[in-house]
Amino acid sequence: MMNKRKLLHLIVVVIGVFLLSGIVMMVKANTAWAVSVKPILPKNQYDSEVTYYDLRMIPSQKQNLQLELTNTSDTEQRVTIQINDATTNDDGDIDYSDRSKITPRDKSLKLSLRDVASVAPETTIPAKKTARVTVQLKMPETKFDGMILGGIKVVSSAKEKDTFKADNKNKQGTKTYIVAVKLTETDAPVEAKLNLLNVVPSENSSRNTIKATIQNDQAINLEDITFTARVFQKGSDKLLAQTELTGCRMAPNSNFSFTIEEEKKEFQEGLYQIHLTAKSEATKQEWEWDKELEIKNPTEKKANSPKYNSEKDKITVYIIICVSTFILLLVFLFILLITRNRKERRYKEALSHRKKKQVKNKKNTQRKKNSEGHKRKNTRKKRPIESRQPQK
Numbered sequence: 001m002m003n004k005r006k007l008l009h010l011i012v013v014v015i016g017v018f019l020l021s022g023i024v025m026m027v028k029a030n031t032a033w034a035v036s037v038k039p040i041l042p043k044n045q046y047d048s049e050v051t052y053y054d055l056r057m058i059p060s061q062k063q064n065l066q067l068e069l070t071n072t073s074d075t076e077q078r079v080t081i082q083i084n085d086a087t088t089n090d091d092g093d094i095d096y097s098d099r100s101k102i103t104p105r106d107k108s109l110k111l112s113l114r115d116v117a118s119v120a121p122e123t124t125i126p127a128k129k130t131a132r133v134t135v136q137l138k139m140p141e142t143k144f145d146g147m148i149l150g151g152i153k154v155v156s157s158a159k160e161k162d163t164f165k166a167d168n169k170n171k172q173g174t175k176t177y178i179v180a181v182k183l184t185e186t187d188a189p190v191e192a193k194l195n196l197l198n199v200v201p202s203e204n205s206s207r208n209t210i211k212a213t214i215q216n217d218q219a220i221n222l223e224d225i226t227f228t229a230r231v232f233q234k235g236s237d238k239l240l241a242q243t244e245l246t247g248c249r250m251a252p253n254s255n256f257s258f259t260i261e262e263e264k265k266e267f268q269e270g271l272y273q274i275h276l277t278a279k280s281e282a283t284k285q286e287w288e289w290d291k292e293l294e295i296k297n298p299t300e301k302k303a304n305s306p307k308y309n310s311e312k313d314k315i316t317v318y319i320i321i322c323v324s325t326f327i328l329l330l331v332f333l334f335i336l337l338i339t340r341n342r343k344e345r346r347y348k349e350a351l352s353h354r355k356k357k358q359v360k361n362k363k364n365t366q367r368k369k370n371s372e373g374h375k376r377k378n379t380r381k382k383r384p385i386e387s388r389q390p391q392k
Contacts, residue, residue, distance in 0.1 A: 037154050053179065081120065082153040098153065146252060147219055155174050155175070233272060274291045
C-alpha cells in the first residue's frame, strides 16, 4: 500500500513539473536589472516637478540632452538607445515604444521627435561605473504651436565575453526604460480634434468584431476620454451590441483602432448602423459619428484569411506537441508502474519460496530428530537378557 501511495505521489509531482515547465516555456524572463537611468534636466525644463524632459524650445535651437546610466552589477552592460514617437495603442493609451512596424505614421504628424532628435544607437557601461549618453536636438526654423511628444527607449542587457550577435539578443535577459520627451515653443492654446477615419470588420480576432479607427489630428495630447460604440441592424432600433472604453489617452497626431464586439455571438452577414461617441472629461469636448457598415460572410472570410490560418496552424502544432508529450509521459509512468509491480511480485514469490523452504527444512530437521530419538529408544528395549542356570 505504501509503495502505491509513493508511486501516486511521484506521478502527481511529474505531471506538475510538466505543466510548470510548459508555463515557464511561454514566459520570457527579464533578468538584467543592473542599469539605472536618470535624465539630467536642463535649465530650459518647463515643468520642474516632473522627472521627464519637458522643454521649452525656440526655432533653430540646438541642444544636447544628457542621460546618466549607472551600472550597479559586476558585469559589463550593453545598452541600446532608440528615439521613438508617441503613438496611441489599441488599448487607448499613449505608447512610447517603437510601433513603426505595427502602425504607419499618422498623416497629420508633420513634425515628430524622430525628426529633431538623434542619438548613438549603442554604448557599453563597465561594471560598477556610470556613463552619460547624449541626445542631440535640432529644432526647425519655423515656429510651431502645440507639442512634440516622444520617448527615449533604453534597453540594457548583460554583455557576454564573446561578440554580440543579432540572433542572440532575444536569448539574453533585458530591461527596458522609457524617458518621455515633450517639446514646446509657445503657450498658444491648441484643442484636440478627433476624426472617425473608417469602420471595418476585423479579420484578426478569434471572434468576428468591428474596428473603428479614430484619429487625433492636432499637436496636443487628449486625456481621460470615454469611447462608446452602439451597433444596430440597419433600419432597426434594437441594440445589438455596445462597447465602452474609459480612461483613454491619445497622443498628438495619432490614431488607434477601437474594437467593437458582440458579447453573445459574432456579427452575422448584413447591414449595420454604428453610432460612436467620444467625450474627454479633461477638456469637456465631445464628438459623435454615425457610420453604415456591410458585413459579408464574416465566418468564411475569416476562415480563409492567411493570417487566421497561420495562427490556427501554430496553435494546432502547439496542441499536438503538448498532447504527444503528455501521452509519452503517461506511457513512461505506465511502464514504470508495470515494472515496479513485476519486481514486487517477484520479490513476494521469492520471499514465499524462501519461507516454504525454511518450513520444509524445519520439518525435515524435526523429523530427523524424532527418528534418531526413536532409534535410541528401540536400542534400549532390545538389550539381551542373560539367562542364569539353576544351581543343582
